[in-house]
Amino acid sequence: MRKLSLLFAGALMGASAMSLVYGTPGSAANAAGSETYKQLAIFGDIFERVRANYVTPPDDKSLVENAINGMLASLDPHSSYMNAEQAQDMRVQTKGEFGGLGIEVTMENDLVKVITPIDDTPAAKAGVLAGDYIAKIDGEEVRGLTLNDAVEKMRGPVNTPIKLTILRQGADKPIELTVVRDIIKVKAVKYRVENDIGYMKITSFTEKTYDDLENAIENIKKQVPNDKLKGYVLD
Template sequence: MMRKTLPWAIAGLALVWTVLPAGSQSTNTGASNGNDTYRQLNLFGEVFERVRADYVEKVTDEQLVESAINGMLSSLDPHSSFLNAKNYRDMQVQTRGEFGGLGIEVTMDNGVVKVVSPIDETPAARAGLRPNDLITHLDGEAVLGLSLPEAVEKMRGPVNSDIKLTVRRGTGEPFELTLTRAVIKVQSVRSRLEGEIGYVRITSFTEQTDVGLKNAVQKLKTEAGDKLKGFVLDLRNNPGGLLDQAVSVSDAFLEKGEIVSTRARKPDDGQRYNARPGDLADGKPVVVLINGGSASASEIVAGALQDHRRAVILGTRSFGKGSVQSIIPLAGHGAMRLTTARYYTPSGRSIQAKGIDPDIVVEAARIEKVATGPQRREADLRGSLRNPDQPPGAQPVPANQGPATTPTQDSGPQGPVSPEEDYQLQRALDMIRGISLYQSRTAN
């Protein structure tokens, strides 16, 4: 079978791919270039034998072949790679929503490990790692020269063991963080009521995401009853996951139309995914939160809901991962992750290296109290008229002398914040309230 996802390697988590049957890849070499191919293979064989015989230290044939394969794949793009049998098993575990490691989604950038996003409530998130952080050393050993799977393998290890990361953030000086490895159990969907608005956060797209979303929305409907005004779908720092789950989540809010299409090198290999009737939100307003850590499958959902005008996209531009990787099993030798297609939003947009631009840009900020000093109001003026709706003898409404609330740009560590401090979330909630109020007034 073929399973598609939108990729990453995680310390660990793996993301958007497809699984192809072993032996399904085709050969398309004509007779005209057959001789050239054999000459190149002879060159490879000659180098292989010379390294095997003369390298300063003994290297096994398995090491040489695996390194050669991985070098061939990793030279194509940042997301193609070779998975030996162990890494392939790890990847299969990860897509089921449970894995061991640090809980950080990573890719490679100019030879060092780049953080795509930390997963909520994991060692990486608690340590304050942020999207776009660069990890240059692992336990004092330089990452430069390692492949992505090799770097990820070093970040994995026994539960409760420590690892020291050297991190470079922006133009600042490198700093060190010590993280304790843990069993990462990803509950990919979390939800709660924010007043009369349903808040749903999806942290990654695993095999259980669509079921988790349906259960969460049903629970919110039961708790809020007829007072439910709408939903906020939080995809911030969601690195992606399984393509079919991204399609299911998009379908949950759409009645009809295309969700996403993929285009491969061969026109016949392209696919289109369409929505089926049924809106889980019952037509209520939806706001989707995204940021620079929203990648791959997250961008499919945001792009589909944006193009169909089913949701307002709020936040900052997403990561821009617009390619699909196929996981091709290699019998007895693990698998290869190969970029096989690009995906496009319903309007035909490719977001590769561009990302999804939000409908309303709201930068990350925290909310803090700012003292404004005493403020006089009409009720404070001597001899002011009494409100006729107040009973005789009632005290006038006191002046607002409390501090005002204002957003400030967040320059501190990106750790967990309370809903009251999350400026982007508060803007999303205000938007739902405004849309609901407008709809109720125009309906009367």
């Protein structure tokens, strides 16, 4: 009987020890989870206070997206959040084809500056020149738009017209051009031959990059015989 009591007591002690050992991680996890929800509650409180008390009514979507980007930026310089519109734009860029005008642009002095029109594209055919400044898109002022906003307005369905108001150095007044959008195929690889050396530059990584690189190599080989080809430089 005494042995049975001792065994029973030992079993209880073992069960208690197991409860303590196995209970600790769960408790820590619960505590961590509780702390996380406290922080999220603080975020929600600040979010509501900003919405209610800021000088000008903020855009809820922008507040949330900027908060997400802030969180990701704290991890490393390469992590960022893309909303549905940005994700679609990324898919378009990756595909390497889109309905547009065919110009490489940048932003300068709050206007869209044309770096160069791509050969055989609607912009080139309509008379857009390198160095032109686009002041209006379909009558809407470019000032106040971001470069992405302006580019998005210039893209659109194939065979649809768009009116550009252009400022050109030497022109007495703004130039009005109507350009009809078409499929723009972005060349992912540019190449040239100098002194029997093939120079290739990858301008963008798209679905067509590999094929364009192969074509560049083949075209270089056609221009320079194998016995004279010194090599390739890839940028």
